[in-house]
Amino acid sequence: xxxxxxxxxxxxVEQQFGMxxxxxxxxxxxxxxxxxxxxxxxDQELLDLVGVISRRQSIPxxxxxxxxxxxxxxxFYERYPELIDAxxxxxxxxxxxxxxxxxxxxKLYPGAVTPVFEEEWRSDSALLLKYRSKRNLCRLAxxxxxxxxxxFDTTYELEHEPCLHRGADHCxxxxxxx
Amino acid sequence: MTDSDYLIAYKREKAARLTSEKLLEAVTREVYFKNxxxxxxxxxxxxxxxxxxxxxxxxxxxxxASGIAxxxxxxxxxSLSNLSVLSEYIHExxxxxxxxxxxxxxxxxxxxxxxxxxxxxxxxxxxxxxxxSLDGLQAVKQIVTDLRGFARTNTAELTDTNVNDCxxxxxxxxxxxxxxxxxxxxxxxxxxxxxxxxxxxxQVFANLILNAVHISPSQGNLYxxxxxxxxxxxIDISDDGAGVPEEIKAEIFTPFFTTKPVGEGTxxxxxxxxxxxxxxxQGALELVDDGPGSGATFRIRLNAI
Numbered sequence: 001x002x003x004x005x006x007x008x009x010x011x012x013v014e015q016q017f018g019m020x021x022x023x024x025x026x027x028x029x030x031x032x033x034x035x036x037x038x039x040x041x042x043d044q045e046l047l048d049l050v051g052v053i054s055r056r057q058s059i060p061x062x063x064x065x066x067x068x069x070x071x072x073x074x075x076f077y078e079r080y081p082e083l084i085d086a087x088x089x090x091x092x093x094x095x096x097x098x099x100x101x102x103x104x105x106x107k108l109y110p111g112a113v114t115p116v117f118e119e120e121w122r123s124d125s126a127l128l129l130k131y132r133s134k135r136n137l138c139r140l141a142x143x144x145x146x147x148x149x150x151x152f153d154t155t156y157e158l159e160h161e162p163c164l165h166r167g168a169d170h171c172x173x174x175x176x177x178x
Numbered sequence: 179m180t181d182s183d184y185l186i187a188y189k190r191e192k193a194a195r196l197t198s199e200k201l202l203e204a205v206t207r208e209v210y211f212k213n214x215x216x217x218x219x220x221x222x223x224x225x226x227x228x229x230x231x232x233x234x235x236x237x238x239x240x241x242x243a244s245g246i247a248x249x250x251x252x253x254x255x256x257s258l259s260n261l262s263v264l265s266e267y268i269h270e271x272x273x274x275x276x277x278x279x280x281x282x283x284x285x286x287x288x289x290x291x292x293x294x295x296x297x298x299x300x301x302x303x304x305x306x307x308x309x310x311s312l313d314g315l316q317a318v319k320q321i322v323t324d325l326r327g328f329a330r331t332n333t334a335e336l337t338d339t340n341v342n343d344c345x346x347x348x349x350x351x352x353x354x355x356x357x358x359x360x361x362x363x364x365x366x367x368x369x370x371x372x373x374x375x376x377x378x379x380x381q382v383f384a385n386l387i388l389n390a391v392h393i394s395p396s397q398g399n400l401y402x403x404x405x406x407x408x409x410x411x412x413i414d415i416s417d418d419g420a421g422v423p424e425e426i427k428a429e430i431f432t433p434f435f436t437t438k439p440v441g442e443g444t445x446x447x448x449x450x451x452x453x454x455x456x457x458x459x460q461g462a463l464e465l466v467d468d469g470p471g472s473g474a475t476f477r478i479r480l481n482a483i
Contacts, residue, residue: 004199019188037199038206079200107210108203 001046002109004079005072006035009049012071017057028052038109043135062139069143073151080104090154091127094145094175095119115141118170125177136164138171145175247322254322258315265308272301336459339374341404341411341480342366347376348383349402352391359391360400360417368404368411370482374459382451382463383415386476389447390417393474409482416475422465430465455480 010033013022026033029048035041050068054061077084083101087093097117105112115133122128131141142158149156155178162168278284279292291297345366349356356362390400394417401416422430431452455463461480 019185038202079196108206110210 001041001043002037002112003035003039003041004037004109006041006046006049007037008072008075009046009068010035011075012068013053021056025049025052025056028056040111065137065139066143066146069140069145070147070150071143072140073144073147077151084151088152090149090152090156091125091175091177093148093152094127094129095121097129117141122174122176127175129173129175131164131171131173132169133164138164138173141171141173145173250318250322254315254318258312258319261308261312261315265305265312268304268308272305275301336373336375338371338483339376339379340371341368341374341379341413344374344376344379345383345402345404345413348380348387351380352384352387355388355391356400359396360394360398362400362402364402366402366404368406368413370406370409370411372411372459372480372482374480375454378454378458382454382478383413385447385451386415390415390419390474390476393417393419395419406482407479411480411482413478413480414475415478416473418473421472422474427465431463 010022013025022033026049029045029052031045031049050061050064053059054064057064059067083104084093086100087096094117098119102114102117105114115131115135115137118130118132120128120130129141131138138160142160145156145158157176157178159172159174159176161172161174163171275292279289345364349362349364387400387402394400399418401414403414403416405412431448452463455461455478459480461478463476463478466475466477
């Protein structure tokens, strides 16, 4: 996982629970905590941090990951506004994740392992994203979609079927505008 | 210093880090594009270098071939001519000897030297020896003709040409060979007219077709197609043989390179075809779409008028 993700997690914890809490969390897993955006860190380190936050704050892991995704979207927007502003609506932005956003991510962060979001338009107001990643972070994707919807001030419904956590080879995330 | 002071300093440092990261990203993006550009230019240079090497090989072997062809041609000419005359002389000589041997008025004692085992063997072998020698010299003559073709000493004028007509002519000439060894699938869709030397184009087509036939399995498929692509005529000649092995791809247009057994190929066919298409007609000849098991496709591109 690239350091930028760790930095955004640190921002979320600092903003919502305070700097002291972040320091405590880091010390629990004996992490140095000095994350650099372009450096690649072990995925396990992020999962360990999430596990500690979940326990200390009594937030179920799945809910915490979703909240992290929601927090991550505006953090991305702050760093890369031109990528987000290239699309005026939620669904075209989601459809451009693989073809535009991940291409840009790989230019900036060579070696980044990005998930696959294969898009399939069901109608003008319904987009199916087929999520594939060995990290199985589909709840993070759900949170990012929620964060993006808030950014565009859009309401939507999400159907999540099938799911990697139930043995499927991908997660189907059907986003339908209300 | 109070906690508040530390917090302010922390936020200041954090803002500085974000700015540094953005700067780093801008530079990374720039490096990415420059690197992509460098890779593209490098690839172009490598291709140009290969083309230059190929051109240079053609030019040097071309002048060498021209010289060899010239030097061989004269002695070859009178050797062939003399041997043809000698063949007739031998026929007359054998007939005369046979007449004497059959003549009942000549005594057996007088005929004895003509009936010795050694003389009988010589008389039997001589015609075959001459015929084999003539065949050998004819083969040498063919090689010299190929060498001259490669050196392109006899360039002819280019005229308005329909490649479909050329291919049809070539396929007609090779009809019996094709029928015997492969299943031919031709689809000649090109409509454009080009400026070409049709004789030389026929030579190229014949060479590529015979190569494909040679490499094809028994009753394999041979595909010959033409089509228009913008202002170019594209000719594809494909087989479903074993394809061109990776290790010889770089050599196939090199003069004297051949995979055929010694005596069965001069290794000049493809290099001559290359020179005719690229140098004489400013076209392109390349091996495309090949791979073990899927056969080879030779593609020719020629500019329309």
